[in-house]
Amino acid sequence: MIKLENIRKSFGEKVVLQDVTAEMEAGKTNLIIGASGSGKTVLMKCMVGLVKPDSGRVLYNGQDFTAMNDKEKKGIRQEIGMLFQGSALFDSMTVEQNVMFPLDMFSMGNYKEKQKRVAECLDRVNLSDAAKKFPAEISGGMKKRVGIARAIVLNPKYLFCDEPNSGLDPQTSLVIDKLISELTKEFNITTVINTHDMNTVMESGDHIIYMYQGLKQWEGTNKEIVFAKDEKLNDFIFASEFLRDAKEMRQMEMFQDQNWRSKLPANKKEDPGTGA
Structure with missing residues (x-):
């Protein structure tokens, strides 16, 4: 897995990341979502070593990537696969x-x-x-x-994808989402995806981190997100009337599913600071 511990990053007086702590799990599609300027791209760059955090640690299976020299980092980077936004x-x-x-x-x-x-x-x-x-x-x-x-x-043990569905039609986007998800599970890869695509969030989000103004505002799964009470998250995910209607329909479907209802935490409370 990849573990982030208290990641902070500023550019001049602009604070971009504020004490972000999270875990990216192996065999799961880990999504980082958020509006432009929320810090999600900088967070991914910190994870792959393109940007050095001001403080905090990035751990790859317990190894402190942020403390390594260039030669040591090369060994980790050989285990990383990258899918760029424009294919490159x-x-x-x-x-x-x-x-x-x-x-x-x-x-x-x-x-x-x-x-x-x-x-x-x-x-x-x-x-x-x-x-x-x-x-x-x-x-x-x-x-x-x-x-x-x-x-x-x-x-690779780790796969990073920057907006994998950018510029694609909805049907092709579904194909790409399915392919990445299948490969993740098939090879037990720790996959991290930076995305704005709501279909990816709802269909492939095994683990989702929502960034808001440099903070980890919410964390959960694509099933938990349907019932999330965090106002900022809901304003971002379900911004249109159509998506709000779709959310209500998904909630109804999931409540009708007895297996899912039994898994839903009855007394789960959301943390005021993170919405998690």
């Missing part, structure tokens, strides 16, 4: 070459071994037929799947 594929490389790029950087295997691993990953994201194509020759959804194949080619 190399236009001059084929799909196959793009997926092979991390293997060329970090793997000691020969070309045939690398080619075999690339083929396995492309097959897993249903892109075997696109191996020889260039990024300009494939759709936006296919580019995202190439990005996922590249992110998992090194068998």
Whole structure:
């Protein structure tokens, strides 16, 4: 797992993160949500080492990532897969070459071994037929799947996704959400997703952190979020009348489910500070 302990970060006089403590669990889709300027992007950058927190610790399976030198951090980074918002594929490389790029950087295997691993990953994201194509020759959804194949080619323990559904139509977004969720569970990956997509929140949110003005305002699951009493969270998630109606329908469906009702904590109280 990845554990955050009292993460604080400021840029000049602007406080971006205030004592954020949380755990990102293995085998689960961990979401960070929040409005623009809430601190969620900076929080993810602190987790992967692109930004150093002013105080606090980021622990990877108990190892203090923030205290490591560059050489020590390299070992952790080799266990990290990244899916970028714009896919970030190399236009001059084929799909196959793009997926092979991390293997060329970090793997000691020969070309045939690398080619075999690339083929396995492309097959897993249903892109075997696109191996020889260039990024300009494939759709936006296919580019995202190439990005996922590249992110998992090194068998990462940790997968970070920045707005994986950005620019995609709703149907393609569902495909990407399902694929990431399946890979997370299949390989027991600690997946962290930065997203504004409410479908991702409701369908894939095994563990959700809602950021508000640098604070962890609420924490829970996609089922618990339907019954959350936190006003700021509800204003963000269920902003439109349509979504408020959808929330009420989901609540009714879940109350009719006897199995779910038995799991709902009867006396769970929300913390005034975090809404959790």
